[in-house]
Amino acid sequence: MSWVFWAFLSAIFAAATAVLAKVGVEKIDSNLATAIRTSVVVVFAWGIALAFDAHHGIGQISRRGWIFLALSGLGTGLSWLCYFRALSLGPVSGVAPIDKLSVAIVILCGWIFFGEAMTPAKLIGGGLVTAGALVIAFA
Known part of the structure; x- marks a missing residue:
């Protein structure tokens, strides 16, 4: 399957994420909601990596790779914190397009x-x- 297929799936799941998160963030702190979501993502992502034996490649990651993956993770975390805060304050139909x-x-x-x-x-x-x-x- 091509990158286009996976990109469309990504868009579908991102849309589901926005709608589900809008409901989930109601009446709770947006930072707590982000922490819960992130915990689920960590467990899920490691489950996939282990299931497909991808974890064996961890020793082959260069120092540069680690640095940029860590920076990407920080960017993701900041994005999610801001996204959940925006969802807690505004309409999902406004937050998602700006995102x-x-x-x-x-x-x-x-x-x-x-x-x-x-x-x-x-x-x-x-x-x-x-x-x-x-x-x-x-x-």
């Missing part, structure tokens, strides 16, 4: 840091994603 502005930011980062092509289609698409997210969030 997806990350798409436009990633397009820029791909161009700046990885030399990915900044084509007219990517510029237009990134602009449309940005405009669409803002229209949906604030309409």
